[in-house]
Amino acid sequence: MPPNFKDQNEYFYHGGWTPEMDNLLLTSILREKQMHSFEGTVIPVEFLYEAEATIEEETGVRVNRDDVYNRLQFLEHRYRSFKGLVDHAGTRWDKPSNKVFASEKTWTAILKNSEFIGAYTVDGEPEFKQMQMLFSGDGLKQNKNQEVITISDTTVEDVEIDKTNRLGKVHVRGQSSSATLNPSNRFDEVGNISDRESSNGKQVASCASSSPNAWRHRPYE
Template structure:
């Protein structure tokens, strides 16, 4: 569908019937699986619903999508409110949208959401002196640097007969 869209310079939300017929022929020639025009149309509608649902979930404040590992993160309270309004969004609880790379090309691009991070973690490159809890040096020297492990007796490996002779 993406190739047909690019070749014909078609832009719009209603997919022309001849696109569906040609896509059906290509699927049959390539995979020997017959899809009717209606079956392809239903599949594309399902993909579009998933795409819209994904973008709705992504637009909610507190939801973050990490594109590389394709994961979505949000607090449990946010997920509970999402599940009440959109049952399809439950698919994104563990993973993001697997077909997201191709969906914007076919259905249109979403706006990129940017959030301001409220927590700042400062990592210093300076070191501090270690504070000693005890002034008694004898306590530190009395500890042994040798470690004694329990005796380990290896178990005999099991043998099985592979072939009857």
């Protein structure tokens, strides 16, 4: 049995976010991507606004685009962390029960590298199926001349992330600001903000590094 860690909810839900809101966010983005035939990990900005509206309509909780954007980063952090866990030698994921089994020695070694993996010592990732559909795409495709957010190795415009918040609370700044990323999320070493244009002249922003190894040099965080 793995060592006792905090309840999974203590790792996942801060700043007013709930399991229902995570499910609504993922469901909304996937639905919009399917309706508009967006493939890979491309997320048009319009889809973030749609997710924002869906969450408010269904839960009564008001969020903004930056809240949605940063929650998507955290959800991808969870996806990469859990995938790294179940791919680790010596672990076994029982999908029907959504539990991960490993020897105490294996758990100890994994948890030494990433405390966040403690979230999965009792139950697995509750949204893994939807996360996999959203975050594991191999190709990127941009359609309909829309502004997009791309999960790739670039930067994001006019956003600074507060390092004190594990969810990466966003503060929108002026044109000259820079982005400081939460050490707990995988979008490491992004550096200063810069603008770039897509091939069709529309603004393109990006959420993340595409490399799962960019977790502050820790394999599971």
